[in-house]
Amino acid sequence: MTELNIIKIGGNIIDDSAALQQFVQDFAAISGPKILVHGGGKLATQLAEQLQIPQTMIDGRRVTDAESLKIVTMVYAGYINKSIVAQLQAVGCNAVGLSGVDGNLIQAHKRVHPTIDYGFVGDIDSVNTKLLQQLINTEQVIVVAPITHNKTGQLLNTNADTLAQAIAVSLANLYKVNLVFCFEKPGVLTNAEDDSSVVPILAPGLYANLKATGKVYAGMLPKLDNAFAALQSNVHKVIIGDAKELQQLIKGTAGTTIIHE
């Protein structure tokens, strides 16, 4: 099976022009098909502040009222997506920026929750794998903004980690998929204060052990539970680390590689 790398980055990287330039070069240098999924929460929060639209976050998820939806659509699908694509084009990488709306790439529904109204937050129903395959076959590199829709005209705001994972799972039976989550830390740490305490390989046994001894930062638990779930759905490898080390993350010489066993 052909190897396919799916990389998720935070939107913050595009506000640091040196970091973005480096990342773009590293990403473009990855051989074979690849997909980039980006967030952009910090820039959306900044714009909301400038426009004096109060934002409510519950467990890291933005409660998305109509005005906030407009903001995230502008920031994610507009400014961040097109800035990244322009940079990739500049280094000869034939990138195409899409949101979940385009070609019905990601269909979702408005979140149903017994007590909290998250507003226009979308939980994913389906991924258009045919469109992704078609783009991969014509050697186009897809850059995905985490805006989805419900197929009846409503835009929705979907978590970018979840979206990257849904794309990875949808392609896991067609490609050997490596799913790489980039964040501010160099990997899964056994000591949150010590960046050199990276766990290089994380298998279920060690994970259970680290959880039992309280050695994994609580904020990492949902990310890691999701990573193991992705492996259960035939994703080949999940890698967690710092975007600055993208090349090494893919080679397995930096970050944390999460494996079946």
Added chain:
Amino acid sequence: MTELNIIKIGGNIIDDSAALQQFVQDFAAISGPKILVHGGGKLATQLAEQLQIPQTMIDGRRVTDAESLKIVTMVYAGYINKSIVAQLQAVGCNAVGLSGVDGNLIQAHKRVHPTIDYGFVGDIDSVNTKLLQQLINTEQVIVVAPITHNKTGQLLNTNADTLAQAIAVSLANLYKVNLVFCFEKPGVLTNAEDDSSVVPILAPGLYANLKATGKVYAGMLPKLDNAFAALQSNVHKVIIGDAKELQQLIKGTAGTTIIHE
């Protein structure tokens, strides 16, 4: 040759939800391949006002400083583009929203002018007709936002009328192209105060005559000069009229159809 309809609308239509819904249905009902190009100047101006970023217009063109470029990218390529695509998907039209950046669809250069610095305004160098053909062949309907790039990483703001025309000209030898410009008026009027004074067919002879007798509103002259230039470049027909009458514009029963002779 296959008929291809290229429709340009102003961004104002998306702020009028009833008008947008009607337009989307009419557009989706057009048979055969079609491309939609949209502007969005009014919404960009509103957002700039809210963010207190002063805007300068020279002859209807926005002087685009770095902050204004961010605004137009967010509004055109983000909010307007994705809102239209979501509405089209809702009526079963398989739309994909792109900017000129995506797949290097429209490459441009920063405008060079002897006395005025327009900032990040892009004049078009090339259109990726291969990408357009590929999308048309797979029955995808392209919705284009007028944000372009210079292929070295710089986003640029390009006039949507000019962009629609460049796409039309680039495809004129491959398809029988109808280029439809929608605006607030029902067509070219001989009396700007009287909406019933539409010129149904405008050929070069009549145009020369109307110009000589001062019967065409001065603001229309550049639009019409461009329309005749498009015909010179093998575009089949240029039609000017009101988006509310899209079906009739294409049939030739409303608006002004501009022809070679």
